[in-house]
Amino acid sequence: MKLHEKIRFIRQLKGWSQEEVANQLEMSVNGYGSIERGETDVKLSRLEQIAHVFGMELLELFDLNEKNVFNLIGDHTQFHHSLISSSSIEPTDFKHELEKANLINEQLQKEITYLKEEITYLREMIKSK
Numbered sequence: 001m002k003l004h005e006k007i008r009f010i011r012q013l014k015g016w017s018q019e020e021v022a023n024q025l026e027m028s029v030n031g032y033g034s035i036e037r038g039e040t041d042v043k044l045s046r047l048e049q050i051a052h053v054f055g056m057e058l059l060e061l062f063d064l065n066e067k068n069v070f071n072l073i074g075d076h077t078q079f080h081h082s083l084i085s086s087s088s089i090e091p092t093d094f095k096h097e098l099e100k101a102n103l104i105n106e107q108l109q110k111e112i113t114y115l116k117e118e119i120t121y122l123r124e125m126i127k128s129k
Helices: 003-014 018-025 029-036 044-053 058-063 091-128
Strands: 068-074 079-085
Touching: 003 029, 003 058, 018 029, 018 044, 044 058
Parallel strands: none
Antiparallel strands: 068 079
């Protein structure tokens, strides 16, 4: 995966538009788009800014490849991630990461259930008025 493809991949993974990232980088959308298309030779300082906007270290951006495992934890607006190289991780670590993901999923399901109940309650209150 080429560097510009990694940048596009992470932006899309976060669900951000090119415009959103360009604004955070204080550059034009066309300028940022040319980075994602690999048309621009990007300076190291700009790559550091991009990594910062994505909430990651520059080395993590360079190390990203198809064999990495993403551990994404979201709060609906902000995503935090850690990259774990599949070549340096033990099977027990994968099991641990899976357990963590399952716990996060369970908590999210509880939150969804609570919010659905809250919506139902609020709809009933509105109907009764």
